[in-house]
Amino acid sequence: MTINVLFAAREGSWPNYEAPLNAAFEDLGLKVDLARTHAPKDVDYIVYAPNAPLQDFTPFHRAKAVLNLWAGVDAIVRNPTLNLPLARMVDPGMTTSMTEWVAGHVMRYHLGIDRYVVNPNQNWAPHVPPLASERQIAILGMGALGSAVAEMLMRLGFHVTGWSRRPKDSSIPMHHGADGLRAALSCADMVVLLLPDTPATANTLNPETLAWLPKGAFVINPGRGPLIDDQALIAALDDGHIAGATLDVFRTEPLPQEHPFWAHPKVTVTPHVAAETRPITAARVIAENVRRGEAGEPFLHLVDRDSGY
Incomplete structure (x- = not known):
């Protein structure tokens, strides 16, 4: 048949x-x-x-x-x-692509690569980064992609904490619910967003939750554009609370040319290429x-x- x-x-x-x-x-x-x-x-x-x-x-x-x-x-x-x-x-191919993209941008921030890539004044200013074991990374969203990313980063030596809205069995240390979100963010040097786009996840990073991150934290979003309140992120970058953001997904795609993310010195825009x-x-x-x-x-x-x- x-x-x-x-x-x-x-x-x-x-x-x-x-x-x-x-x-x-x-x-x-x-x-x-x-x-x-x-x-x-x-x-x-x-x-x-x-x-x-x-x-x-x-x-x-x-x-x-x-x-x-x-x-x-x-x-x-x-x-x-x-x-x-x-x-x-x-x-599986998409999962591999996502883990490679996230690992690349995590290592970029971890090693402080930007300070050497853009060095117009030819400053000799050695900066020795900490070891991966001294960094804490929070993964928001522990589905197939989030779990794979967490396992990859742990193999690189990072301390990784996962967060989901509901309790979930995982080999990764986990938090869940509203209280768990604060716990996950409050000690994160970097946060990676891999949540789905639902009414419950809209603006997961907003003025309140961004303030829970330690000063100098980095934001990496290959998940969904609406997970982040754009204006709140820009404000947190401008006041120095957030050190940088790499964003692969946006509320409107392609990202409009007039959007402030394009020109912001602390934002890296990639055109939805983390995983396909x-x-x-x-x-x-x-x-x-x-x-x-x-x-x-x-x-x-x-x-x-x-x-x-």
């Missing part, structure tokens, strides 16, 4: 995903008709990117699941027409979920609609 899989993403994505998806289906022995067009009544699974033209899921009566190509589901999870199971993307779904590794995740659906097994990485991720 042929399984009909609809690929619903922007047209430019198709050349990147067609061959890896078909190869992954074949590796699992699945007979799949993967196409950009199928009659809705015939579709068994939808491989989906939230920026796709498809926004109305009501015609897909036969479909068993929507398999998201992105780690973030904030642009789809509240779609009122979506009554199908929704699986988010947990892609990798077609080869993501295709294997999609194929495994199709196999599970056909075998009547639970889907991987199902989204909790109540929590929004």
Whole structure:
């Protein structure tokens, strides 16, 4: 029996995903008709990117699941027409990319590399950084990405504390809830934000919580733009409480040219490049979920609609 899989993403994505998806289906022995067009009544699974033209899921009566190509589901999870199971993307390639990006920017701040990269006056001013074991890093958001980042930084020797809104089992020392957030931030030399974008996580870093960080702390955000109150961060940078910020995600993308982050001497802007779904590794995740659906097994990485991720 042929399984009909609809690929619903922007047209430019198709050349990147067609061959890896078909190869992954074949590796699992699945007979799949993967196409950009199928009659809705015939579709068994939808491989989906939230920026796709498809926004109305009501015609897909036969479909068993929507398999998201992105780690973030904030642009789809509240779609009122979506009554199908929704699986988010947990892609090993994306996880590796994220850990490399975060590790690079953590080490940049830890070693004080900027003082030598930008040294127009040719000042000979040796600065010996502390050891990693003398630095405390807080990871806000301990899902798949946050946990992988925490483990990487611990292997480099840093003291790492994780924080989540609800209690979570982890090998990493953890805090949770509002009181736990203050505890996690109050001793953090750096904070890395990897929370999902939900109403409950909006402005996690705001005037109050930024003030909980020690003077001279650094902020690194490869998670979601709305996690930070932009004006509060700028104020904390201007008054010297926060020493620097590296930001990969923003409320509006591309970041508008007039936004003050661009010109701020203590802000590094990167254009949403910390982690991106990798077609080869993501295709294997999609194929495994199709196999599970056909075998009547639970889907991987199902989204909790109540929590929004």
